[in-house]
Amino acid sequence: MAGQSRPSISNAHLNAFVQPAIHVLATMVGIAAQAGPPRKHSAITDAEAVTVMIGIKGDYTGTILFRFSERLACRIVKNLISPDREIEELNSDVQDALGELANVIVGNATGHLDALGIQALMTPPIITMGTNVKFVFPETDELVVVPLATQDGEIEMNVAFAMQGPPMADDERRHPR
């Protein structure tokens, strides 16, 4: 919703994503992560090797992006699917595993948003590989970047959303995809 009624992304909104991200990375991947200070951005032009995008619709519409360096992507996928061998290329296993990881984080985040009174549904993940990519967001979206530091590098979590349209009807809320 454009104009003065559009609320900004608050710390509570960000924590709805940060807490699940740290929890999922620890329990599913076995990697400790620490959130750094959030930064406001208007666009993303320096893409990392792998970017996973998940759409949000409902009381808010927007996109959550997770950007991984090649080294960190391979480390995460090694922990997830093959602890006994190194992952040396960004293949379909990496796409699948990082897509599912992001799916679990954002799925958990919808529960945290629900606790804030915000209903949100999510779309299946879309994954881009390669650094020559520019992401442009709608002007109505507020974009906040939260770095998640790990011992193998940083995951950049980008939260871009805006409240648009009337809140979802009760019937839609109770029947997620």
Next chain:
Amino acid sequence: MKKRALVVDDSGMMRQMIRTLLEKNGVEVVGAAENGKQAVELYTELKPDFVTMDMIMPQQSGLQTLKQIRQQDPRAVVIMISSLSAEDSAAVCTEVGASGYIVKPFTEEQVLAVLNEVVGPGFG
């Protein structure tokens, strides 16, 4: 006799993760499906003792697939496995016949607790 399971998830990694966990605990995984249509076909063909069903899948959701399987077999035991932690999601699944609900990320203990409750005792 080993219980026979069908694993449904669009993520190959998650299918493998669930298969490994089940087989480690004495379950025979007789089939794995990556989408809802394939799941219904495999259920008809294999008649497993229980199904683990991902909630969010492209094309046809786990909820729709659960409904189709329950229409075909009202006694089907289907355990939903989802990243959606909101209580509403579990309630909707139960309304249409899910036997259990597990939130991702899960631990082995959490999965075994649900299996013991809805499939029968003796897991873990």
